[in-house]
Amino acid sequence: MRLGRQLRKWSVGQRVAMIVALLLLPMAVLSAVSMVVLNEQEMAFRESVEESVHTLLPLTTLEHYLQRALVDELLAESNQSAPDFSGLTDSIDKSFSGLRVGADKQDLPLAVMDDAQHAWMQARPAVRRLVELVRTTRGSLPQDGLAHTREELERAIHDVSTARQHLSFVIEARYTRAAAQRHRQLWWLVWGWVLTLTAAIALAGAFLYSLLRPIRQLVGASREIGAGRTGVRVPVEGQDELAALATCFNEMAENWEVTRQSLVTEAAEDPLTGALNRRAVLALLETELESCLRTQQPLSLFVLDLDHFKAINDRFGHTAGDRALRWVVEKVRGLLREGDHLGRYGGDEFIALLPRTGKKQAEVIARRIVQAVHDVAAREPSYPGVSAGVAAAPEDGRDATTLIEVADAALYTHKARHRAR
CATH class of the missing domain: 1.20.1330 (f41 fragment of flagellin, N-terminal domain)
Incomplete structure (x- = not known):
């Protein structure tokens, strides 16, 4: 060496x-x-x-x-x-x-x-x-x-x-x-x-080894990057042309990772709220559901829908509506646990995924979130309240579509009771 x-x-x-x-x-x-x-x-x-x-x-x-x-x-x-x-x-x-x-x-x-x-x-x-x-x-x-x-x-x-x-x-x-x-x-x-x-x-x-070793390192690193791995770097040794090439390669890999992360973020993240977008949250739901069925661990989710969100947009403007969406996401994230996931399903509707969580525990968490949001919304007219509907696998279904339909039904039942009151 x-x-x-x-x-x-x-x-x-x-x-x-x-x-x-x-x-x-x-x-x-x-x-x-x-x-x-x-x-x-x-x-x-x-x-x-x-x-x-x-x-x-x-x-x-x-x-x-x-x-x-x-x-x-x-x-x-x-x-x-x-x-x-x-x-x-x-x-x-x-x-x-x-x-x-x-x-x-x-x-x-x-x-x-x-x-x-x-x-x-x-x-x-x-x-x-x-x-x-x-x-x-x-x-x-x-x-x-x-x-x-x-x-x-x-x-x-x-x-x-x-x-x-x-x-x-x-x-x-x-x-x-x-x-x-x-x-x-x-x-x-x-x-x-x-x-x-x-x-x-x-x-x-x-002498040949000193020439071929950095070339093999560059080839191996290129293959790893081609396979999608991140954090790949080659050691920079010496002061020759191959060292300069290794430096350029590391800079290129770093720029590629930044660009890739930006593309991944743009592809998986909702640009307004920072939560997962619809495609990302549904893909994550499929993955977690498959893991749940394979390991026989429970999986719960609840669908959140903002109350009177259209009235806030009409009264305070769309800027206030965007601010209300971001506030709800920040509030819900603060009440979810580490390992839970939140995604924007569409419009003013969100899905929270709770891996390794039973339905009763998920209902407790959902009620705590609804109550915490309601307490602030009661004091601030530009902030909406939320309603939640819970579903769990495997008792409510073994596929993503069924679970979302069950959670939606529970959500609208909750909204109906709330309007009745």
């Missing part, structure tokens, strides 16, 4: 740019790093191959020449050119020196290296003597010298072969370690890709 609030301080365009950067920049960096690592590995492999060739080739060549010299009995043909034993010896010495220089890198098995160099040092004197022998010999050797030379050759071949084998182990061990190192580098590279892309995707997801 805190990260989302921080991100909402950025504009939508900035966050989109950050999403693109988070997805492309790590890939570009990792691609460059991968190219560097792979190029280094290729160069290291090439150097390893060249080192193997330059290190083992002189020993192998020397061993070959010694084998051939043994077979040919030290250049039986005087006209044949002698191999360059001296150059091969120097090349082998340089190879061992070069390997020794790299020994401090801890990538050489020193024991095997020592064995290889020891074998070469044993073979080297014999090879040196063979070099001198080749230089001085221009024909066949005496029989006793030939036997001695043959022994020298065999020892030299054995020592050179031993040195070559040990040196092969050295090169193989060095190559194995280099291959393991390259393998680790590749694994680190793969894990670098995985972790970097995971982090980039997670951050990009956070």
Whole structure:
């Protein structure tokens, strides 16, 4: 949530740019790093191959020449050119020196290296003597010298072969370690890709969430308003375009609620008296009657009719008649209980709904209202008295029309008795 609030301080365009950067920049960096690592590995492999060739080739060549010299009995043909034993010896010495220089890198098995160099040092004197022998010999050797030379050759071949084998182990061990190192580098590279892309995707997801969350809130709020709910608002977070849109949406929702309430009031309220109008009070009567029958609770209503209202209009004018209507409504509302409803049925006739109220209790309330209005009307000629007729469900009827007819009949009976008196 805190990260989302921080991100909402950025504009939508900035966050989109950050999403693109988070997805492309790590890939570009990792691609460059991968190219560097792979190029280094290729160069290291090439150097390893060249080192193997330059290190083992002189020993192998020397061993070959010694084998051939043994077979040919030290250049039986005087006209044949002698191999360059001296150059091969120097090349082998340089190879061992070069390997020794790299020994401090801890990538050489020193024991095997020592064995290889020891074998070469044993073979080297014999090879040196063979070099001198080749230089001085221009024909066949005496029989006793030939036997001695043959022994020298065999020892030299054995020592050179031993040195070559040990040196092969050295090169193989060095190559194995280099291959393991390259393998680790590749694994680190793969894990670098995985972790970097995971982090980039997670951050990009956070940026996308900061964009999509307010949009989903706006969509949800719009659907709730479309369903008719009131009081719907979206939280305003951050300083971006979506926050401005949320502010405008809340203002629009508030204006819509005010307009809707005005329309509802105009549709359900009598504009003169403020009581429910005919349509609203009849709809409320149907709803309360249905609830009464379903829950088996009593419901009562009484119809009020103003006495001599036409005479007040004729004598004091229609303004006084309007004032008399408003006064009666205010007086009756003050005597009704919380939860009771009053509506103007038409002209100077009103209906009061009393949910969860029996007929006897409703008659008591009606008489109290009639008496309170009569007491004031007796002192003020411009205020009328009222007559009331009570009906209750379910004993007097189970539908709105029947109940109103029963209440009207009771009302006119009350008026007839009042005129008779």
